[in-house]
Amino acid sequence: MEPRRLEEACIKCKDRCCARCFDDGDENIFSCLTTDELEMLVKEKRHVVFNAGETILKQNTSASHVVCIKRGLAKIIAEGESDKKLILRLVANHAILTGGGIFIDEIRHFTVQAVTQVECCFIDSEKIYELVSNNSRFAFELLKLNNQQNIQMLNNLVGITQKYMPGRVSDLLLYLKNEIFLSNPFDTRLSRQELADMTGMTMESFIRILKEFKSSGIIAVDGANIHVLDEEALQMISRKG
Amino acid sequence: MEPRRLEEACIKCKDRCCARCFDDGDENIFSCLTTDELEMLVKEKRHVVFNAGETILKQNTSASHVVCIKRGLAKIIAEGESDKKLILRLVANHAILTGGGIFIDEIRHFTVQAVTQVECCFIDSEKIYELVSNNSRFAFELLKLNNQQNIQMLNNLVGITQKYMPGRVSDLLLYLKNEIFLSNPFDTRLSRQELADMTGMTMESFIRILKEFKSSGIIAVDGANIHVLDEEALQMISRKG
DNA sequence: CAGTTGAATTGACATTTGTCAATAATATTT
DNA sequence: AAATATTATTGACAAATGTCAATTCAACTG
Numbered sequence: 001m002e003p004r005r006l007e008e009a010c011i012k013c014k015d016r017c018c019a020r021c022f023d024d025g026d027e028n029i030f031s032c033l034t035t036d037e038l039e040m041l042v043k044e045k046r047h048v049v050f051n052a053g054e055t056i057l058k059q060n061t062s063a064s065h066v067v068c069i070k071r072g073l074a075k076i077i078a079e080g081e082s083d084k085k086l087i088l089r090l091v092a093n094h095a096i097l098t099g100g101g102i103f104i105d106e107i108r109h110f111t112v113q114a115v116t117q118v119e120c121c122f123i124d125s126e127k128i129y130e131l132v133s134n135n136s137r138f139a140f141e142l143l144k145l146n147n148q149q150n151i152q153m154l155n156n157l158v159g160i161t162q163k164y165m166p167g168r169v170s171d172l173l174l175y176l177k178n179e180i181f182l183s184n185p186f187d188t189r190l191s192r193q194e195l196a197d198m199t200g201m202t203m204e205s206f207i208r209i210l211k212e213f214k215s216s217g218i219i220a221v222d223g224a225n226i227h228v229l230d231e232e233a234l235q236m237i238s239r240k241g
Numbered sequence: 242m243e244p245r246r247l248e249e250a251c252i253k254c255k256d257r258c259c260a261r262c263f264d265d266g267d268e269n270i271f272s273c274l275t276t277d278e279l280e281m282l283v284k285e286k287r288h289v290v291f292n293a294g295e296t297i298l299k300q301n302t303s304a305s306h307v308v309c310i311k312r313g314l315a316k317i318i319a320e321g322e323s324d325k326k327l328i329l330r331l332v333a334n335h336a337i338l339t340g341g342g343i344f345i346d347e348i349r350h351f352t353v354q355a356v357t358q359v360e361c362c363f364i365d366s367e368k369i370y371e372l373v374s375n376n377s378r379f380a381f382e383l384l385k386l387n388n389q390q391n392i393q394m395l396n397n398l399v400g401i402t403q404k405y406m407p408g409r410v411s412d413l414l415l416y417l418k419n420e421i422f423l424s425n426p427f428d429t430r431l432s433r434q435e436l437a438d439m440t441g442m443t444m445e446s447f448i449r450i451l452k453e454f455k456s457s458g459i460i461a462v463d464g465a466n467i468h469v470l471d472e473e474a475l476q477m478i479s480r481k482g
Numbered sequence: 483c484a485g486t487t488g489a490a491t492t493g494a495c496a497t498t499t500g501t502c503a504a505t506a507a508t509a510t511t512t
Numbered sequence: 513a514a515a516t517a518t519t520a521t522t523g524a525c526a527a528a529t530g531t532c533a534a535t536t537c538a539a540c541t542g
Contacts, residue, residue: 080403139380146387161441162321200402
């Protein structure tokens with residue numbers, strides 16, 4: 001199957017692939033929808049595949065759609081002045097991306113870019129509004145999602161402002177291992193620059209910390225493949241700052 | 242009138258002081274409530290006055306209530322390891338504080354402390370849940386509020402990670418002038434340490450930048466009183482990083 | 483009012499982090 | 513495989529920021 005490009009309508013979705021996709025898991029904010037609501041949600045959605053490196057959502061564009069990631073890995077980037085970038089977090093499987101400005105200014109406050117090939121659905125924001133209006137459990141779920149992101153960002157903010165680089169790198173490694181890849185030698189698919197952009201430091205500094213960890217026997221590194229050998233140590237370093 | 246201390250039930254609220262308070266302004270998330278809903282919300286609330294310096298909400302305690310600030314100024318603090326603090330933002334007049342963990346873990350993710358004397362109301366979280374369930378416009382407003390805080394924190398994160406100290410101090414001064422005090426010579430009521438804690442830098446560094454700005458004629462400083470003389474310059478410094 | 487306390491300021495210096503340039507490694511193209 | 517790009521690594525150095533200690537200033541206490 002060849003990777004397809006932008007904006008192919010999800011014709012094959014007659015099999016309700018999305019409905020099923022949106023169904024599974026307890027974490028799923030769509031699990032509270034009735035079949036009718038799910039049908040409505042899915043009806044006019046657009047199923048799109050992005051190749052690695054492609055931009056899924058662009059910061060500062062208007063936000064008329066919500067995106068659900070069905071497969072693949074993407075990075076959320078806050079673009080600052082000049083060329084500075086901060087990667088806020090990675091998103092995988094069933095993540096929902098509202099662009100940050102939904103309900104307010106309808107502007108996207110960050111860019112989302114595919115790390116691997118990403119299969120996702122574009123859903124009209126109107127549908128989300130409609131669901132919030134008609135299904136209070138859904139509103140609840142959305143609030144929950146929002147708050148989770150808020151807390152994650154708060155922790156990020158505190159970590160980045162209060163920890164030295166080794167602590168931040170530890171946090172990143174633990175995050176990748178335990179929250180994103182869920183396996184131990186894990187293949188980040190990310191360049192050193194991108195990893196550095198997740199910690200708010202320069203690539204060179206990041207590489208140096210990584211090297212220290214490597215020579216201390218805390219991790220093993222082979223290219224983009226990282227193996228955490230001593231998680232305790234990482235946690236210690238994370239705590240110590 | 243003597244300042245009163247914790248947890249005085251709002252008996253004098255027979256005059257519906259809060260209903261009125263919660264009524265005014267378009268920004269108010271309660272403006273969409275019916276009279277009945279407002280009565281319900283206000284009925285068992287507790288009206289509390291905190292003196293300057295007192296802790297209104299404490300991080301890591303359980304979050305059974307939402308707090309509405311009716312009068313005064315408070316600071317929102319993320320407490321990190323050791324003694325490090327990061328002041329996330331200031332809240333005044335009609336702010337609603339959910340503690341960050343509402344709908345999720347019911348834990349407060351930050352501390353709120355009174356800067357001036359603060360008059361506020363404690364409302365049972367259950368009531369908020371009830372309103373979200375029954376009034377979709379309210380759910381909407383709450384989502385909006387959440388997203389606003391999210392965006393603000395995002396901007397904060399980007400600023401703190403990507404700007405040098407002069408840029409961060411500029412941002413702080415503009416924030417205080419244009420979003421909190423809304424007047425030009427403004428009296429921060431905050432110590433140098435607190436101002437520094439809003440920018441993620443040490444007090445000494447903060448003082449040095451302030452001194453530079455002062456000797457450049459960009460601001461005039463007299464104790465906690467700050468006068469922005471050249472806002473253009475601040476904006477320039479903010480942009481330049 | 484003298485004495486005491488805590489905050490604000492300053493200076494000297496150490497540490498952390500970033501910058502720039504060179505080199506090595508890896509991937510991509512021809 | 514050679515040539516070319518891109519990415520990763522390293523080193524030397526500069527700049528930004530933090531730390532510590534001394535001093536000044538302002539507010540409060542008795």
